Amino acid sequence: MNIAILGVGLIGGSIGLAARARADARVSGFDASPQVLEDALDRGAIDEAAGDLASAVRSAEVVFVATPVGALAQTTREALAHAGESCVVSDVGSTKRMLSELARDQRFVGGHPMAGAEGAGVGQAREDMFAGATWYLTPARGTSGVLYERLHRLLVAIGAQPAAVDAEAHDRVMAGVSQLPHVLANVLVGEAESMVHSDEDVRAVFAGGATGPSFRDATRVAGANSAIWTDIYLANREQLIARLDAVGERLAQARGLLEAGDSAALREWNERARAEKEQLGRAEGAAEAARELRVVVPNQPGVIAEIALALGRAGVNIADLALSPSEDNRQGVVALWVRGEAQLARAQALIAELDFPVVRT
């Protein structure tokens, strides 16, 4: 399989290493920085350093756009312009709505691997970066089933766990669980540091080593790489603003309980947080054994996306998927693997609702 990677930094480089080692792929790479491109070649993350974007994607069957978030839209547009008719183009950006207009092209599937490292650059890239990691995909109504399947299978081959989700929901959740903690970390260090300057009595307390584990944990990501995070904040700013407003209301509520000095209500508020933390843990389900399900589908764009999204929405994750077109190419069979009996039953019911026949379970 021929793969092109545009932007061969930490994530792009890791895709290259993983695809070469685990999927027997031939990888062509391009990067705006000739030095980075050379490093990727030295590192074995790519087979070939392309002279420009067009030649990188020309014979690719799968293209990954892994540039910084600020350059994603433009680079993906160019990739689609130069890629072949039957090439699937995906990206690895942490916000998905901003590329949703590109999904009018049936070759585009947005993606977001939940993986990374403290450092940056191809020097930190690892072949096992995606082993066991969730890789969100945001197929749209028009997405080609054949191309979606190719991407899905490649991701499984490099060790990832693809999960089809709605782009807007993805961004909403990421605002709450990723961008918001980063903003709060920045606010916390800012607040503490401003106290250091307030007076010498306070400074003496800091000199004693006032910050314990709760502060260190809460501020670990403060001032994260500005080159990456400025773009991420901006790319998802509507959702993030909504989350900040919600946080403001929650803080006002906590403030009200403190001001009232209401011990019972404060205790209840804290106990609720404990329960919410546990419920959140349960919402991120544990893996069970894979069970197979085969579905007859018309061979037309959007069908696979429709199934993947219907299942994803109901909390049924597709662990693996294979599409076999019939000989006349008018319909085909999708084999789906889901985790556990409960998900299998749920998947069957959902697919029945979509009016596709389930041929064997």
Place this chain on the structure above:
Amino acid sequence: MNIAILGVGLIGGSIGLAARARADARVSGFDASPQVLEDALDRGAIDEAAGDLASAVRSAEVVFVATPVGALAQTTREALAHAGESCVVSDVGSTKRMLSELARDQRFVGGHPMAGAEGAGVGQAREDMFAGATWYLTPARGTSGVLYERLHRLLVAIGAQPAAVDAEAHDRVMAGVSQLPHVLANVLVGEAESMVHSDEDVRAVFAGGATGPSFRDATRVAGANSAIWTDIYLANREQLIARLDAVGERLAQARGLLEAGDSAALREWNERARAEKEQLGRAEGAAEAARELRVVVPNQPGVIAEIALALGRAGVNIADLALSPSEDNRQGVVALWVRGEAQLARAQALIAELDFPVVRT
């Protein structure tokens, strides 16, 4: 040395273990729960289980009040009522202002060890709990120098690093670096958990395992032990409310940058957080070699506290301290150890300003 510990849970029990092992102390313990008291005895945290508070403190030279925060004030008051004339009474609460009225008694010194564990109860107590840990002390104008010294030396003996600080400044800092991160952790899980319930598309994203390290770090302390934290929030609520208001302003500022879509300003805001984090790290100085300083002081209440606070306020921490009264008991020599040449010079200058003669350096 006879020590009494009132409340023999995680911290009280650890003081007992450490004082018996490291300071050759005889420890009398009392707890409102007979079962806890028995466990402490079994665990070797105390030598003797007292039948009531009065008999626990009767022959003590040092009393530690280590009850839950809600019971601290009352228990400390009773301890002072029953303790002898030359007994020093301290507590281990994480807010210090609420006991400041007790500091009218020259035998009382507020304290706060920066140590703890995930669990609770004497079963989790450890002899090395305070090894290398800062132990804030909040001596007041009237504090007896002899008694302050005894407490200071005992804390050094059990491995802690006492740091004399102003009670109000202590509480202000703790609101910002301890209670505030706890409140924000609660708010973050509440916000995320409410999203789970918003719609099935969002639920599917969570089912994929949306929360990464930044969320997990930021919410580790969410819903912390309500029996402990409800009291802590209430005990320091004025400072915490002030910090919540400041956080509200900082969030509004970040929101403004996002709304304006100002990339340069967002980057600058994030870079500032990075710088603030580094500056905060520097404010918590690293240890240098101890240097000795000897000061002639009148033997009267408040002198040691005055020196300790003046040094603490200037960021000079007293690593160790010893008081030798003269034979006529009218004056004495305080030996102080501070870290490094710079702190030594600073300490000399500060003590000169207080008009106490420095006899040898």
